[in-house]
Amino acid sequence: MMTPGFTGATLDRADRLRHDPDAFATALGDWRARLLKLENFEPELDSAGRMAWTTLADAPEGSDLLLLGLDGDKPCFAALTPDMLPPAGRPMRMFALLDQFAPGEAATYAAARSLLDWHMRHRFCAKCGTATLIFRAGWARTCPNCGAEHFPRVDPVVIMIAEHDGRALLGRQHGWPQGRYSALAGFLEPGESIEEAVAREIMEEAGVRVSDVRYIASQPWPFPSSLMIACVAVAEADAITLDANELEDAIWVPREIVRAVLAGEQGPFLPPPPYAIAFTLLTEWAKG
Numbered sequence: 001m002m003t004p005g006f007t008g009a010t011l012d013r014a015d016r017l018r019h020d021p022d023a024f025a026t027a028l029g030d031w032r033a034r035l036l037k038l039e040n041f042e043p044e045l046d047s048a049g050r051m052a053w054t055t056l057a058d059a060p061e062g063s064d065l066l067l068l069g070l071d072g073d074k075p076c077f078a079a080l081t082p083d084m085l086p087p088a089g090r091p092m093r094m095f096a097l098l099d100q101f102a103p104g105e106a107a108t109y110a111a112a113r114s115l116l117d118w119h120m121r122h123r124f125c126a127k128c129g130t131a132t133l134i135f136r137a138g139w140a141r142t143c144p145n146c147g148a149e150h151f152p153r154v155d156p157v158v159i160m161i162a163e164h165d166g167r168a169l170l171g172r173q174h175g176w177p178q179g180r181y182s183a184l185a186g187f188l189e190p191g192e193s194i195e196e197a198v199a200r201e202i203m204e205e206a207g208v209r210v211s212d213v214r215y216i217a218s219q220p221w222p223f224p225s226s227l228m229i230a231c232v233a234v235a236e237a238d239a240i241t242l243d244a245n246e247l248e249d250a251i252w253v254p255r256e257i258v259r260a261v262l263a264g265e266q267g268p269f270l271p272p273p274p275y276a277i278a279f280t281l282l283t284e285w286a287k288g
């Protein structure tokens, strides 16, 4: 199977260092330690087109250093500064850079971006409202008032195609680029299994009843903290009842047409971009 976008990180996350303040201090003092270069949350590239790193001396005044992991034995960090603001939306410049990243670099970037964003959105204790402090090398926050510990969250999202008689159900949301169709998607709700969420979302958005949900692949999606869980489900019938709030249109596309469009041919829809798991999902389904 093709590697989904934002996966395949090569850094060792080095959980042991998070629990050992002495080892973490040693990593911070390591002359080989590297700092991920970010400009307003966007990655910078070096002259070789690789994701740019610098030394810890370049960390802004007053920043906290979060341990992303080890590259071999080189500790790698990201800097959290007090005046950072969570970025709004997904800048297109960054998506252009993604195509240039070496394998695994996008995954390291995704982890750094999600972790920084989580810190900015969780500066106060969810139990008592007191300002919290960073601990565990940047992978948790603790409350000095009530002692609660808070850890970075991941929000699961199901993304799926229903299949019926050799065709895939694809939808388009309002505001997408002209012609773009992709898999349907939605957040899991508390108390739901992946299979139940897949069936509910397809029923809600397209009025199609499905069964036999099967898992295909998953992908972190760092805008800000989703985990995309890609599935295929079998539709009982092909009549579509559209939820016009969620979708602008939905269509059934035969497997050979999906295959041709993914191969770059003109077709009835524009495919999702390669770094999106919908692309991985369609590619796997198109194989039959």
Ligand SMILES: [Zn+2]
Pocket: 125, 126, 127, 128, 129, 130, 143, 144, 145, 146, 147, 148
């Ligand atoms: Zn508290």
